Amino acid sequence: MESLFDVQARKLRYTPTKFVRSLMYHIDWNARMIGIRGARGVGKTTLLLQYIKLNFKKNLEKALYVSLDNVWFSNNGLYELADNFVKKGGTHLFVDEVHKYPNWSQEMKNIYDDFPNLKIVFTGSSLLEILNARADLSRRAITYKMQGLSFREYISIETGKVLESYSIEGLIANHQEISPQITAEVKPFQYFDTYLKYGYYPFYREQRDLYFLRLQEIINMTLEIELPQLRKVDVAYIHKLKQLLLIISESVPFTANISKLSNKTGIARATLLSYFHFLEESDLLINLYKQAKGISKLQKPNKTYLNNTNLMYALSPDYINKGNIRETFFVSQMQHYQINYSDKSDFLINNKYTFEIG
The missing domain is CATH 3.40.50.300 (P-loop containing nucleotide triphosphate hydrolases)
Structure with a gap:
């Protein structure tokens, strides 16, 4: 000992x-x-x-x-x-x-x-x-x-300044007072693009030139080892799940046509839906649904995003869609809240606040 x-x-x-x-x-x-x-x-x-x-x-x-x-x-x-x-x-x-x-x-x-x-x-x-x-x-x-680093935490690491955390209720009610307080301390947009590419996983500080290689290793280990061992995912379908992640990464954003995907991949509809659920469990995807309660692993998500924007750059750096990356950033930062798909806007938070991402 x-x-x-x-x-x-x-x-x-x-x-x-x-x-x-x-x-x-x-x-x-x-x-x-x-x-x-x-x-x-x-x-x-x-x-x-x-x-x-x-x-x-x-x-x-x-x-x-x-x-x-x-x-x-x-x-x-x-x-x-x-x-x-x-x-x-x-x-x-x-x-x-x-x-x-x-x-x-x-x-x-x-x-x-x-x-x-x-x-x-x-x-x-x-x-x-x-x-x-x-x-x-x-x-x-x-x-x-x-979770990985929030944008606020990333800025704190880069600047050495401790930035206060605000609830979504506080931000909405007091954003006019909060915004100038933050910009007096730091210039957030100075760090935003870099955060989208490198800032979610803390190991970015070690060897940035190897950052995406490490991310790809995380993805491969999850798909090739954890999912087959722990969720009995058929090894023969692993390469198709990788293709699915690429499609989601390049979409604007991704709305699943399960029947079409099932025919294209040769994976049964029910099995494919369960794979969406497993990929969310493993922190590779975020699935959004209209209702918050009673969601089963056999329910089709209304929208699907990669878990964070860094994964987008790791998977398809040459096909980054601005609308998709903005929405992915938003859902990534909102994971502490109840977030749902909305017919009236892009997102519904806590069954109360609607957000449209420009």
Whole structure:
């Protein structure tokens, strides 16, 4: 176990805390078990390490960060680690990459039940597997969804300035006062085009020339590994799903003709509709429907967008449609709200506000 503390110490040394994601302040860290799910590359590991670094400066022995893809777990078990950790006075166990560990949800449940004084936070890049495993943990874990960087967060990273977060209600009611306050601090349009291309995933700061390559790896891993393993998607259809993503990326925006797509791809209508649902679960798509309740995976979406604008540039950089990218940006920023398709405008937010994107 000492080797795991050594790994944690090395990681903490290189973990910056100047900028912290907004989600940090919305999580109830007092809960006994917390799950953080989201797409690969959105910053879940960094969030855990930042929390440890900021809250356990004087008692690091109380907290332990482990990644379940560490070779240590090839000969050691998660439950045994928790047992030894608690015996040595540990109080907070942070478990990353849970999808890399067989039967992780069962062991997590046992840890929760057997060590009532231990707080557990787990994350997983494999959003699909976390969703599948929630049946075992539904009565125990509070789960949070982590998105990529908002435009506000991106500007904060680039400028070093902390910009206030506003609710949609506050923006609509007070936009005339809020707008000059923001533009007095920063010039948002100076950063807008770059954000659309590179700013959603925090790893853009590492090697920008390899950014789209990493995005393509995320897409391929989701389509080629996660969907066949976790949603039983036929491997023979994977290349057709890639074609579907390209079509959506280049559309103005995309409104699915399921019968036509079914004939073109050779995928049965019901199966194709379920694939739209799975692609949204994996944070590759956003599907919009007229009604908010009672949506099934066999219901046709009224509109479909890629999850964020960076995916558009990764998939089809030479075919970017201005109208599509503007609408994709809007739905990407609105994911914390209930967003629906509207016959009267482009979007209906919280069943109250209608938006037309120019």
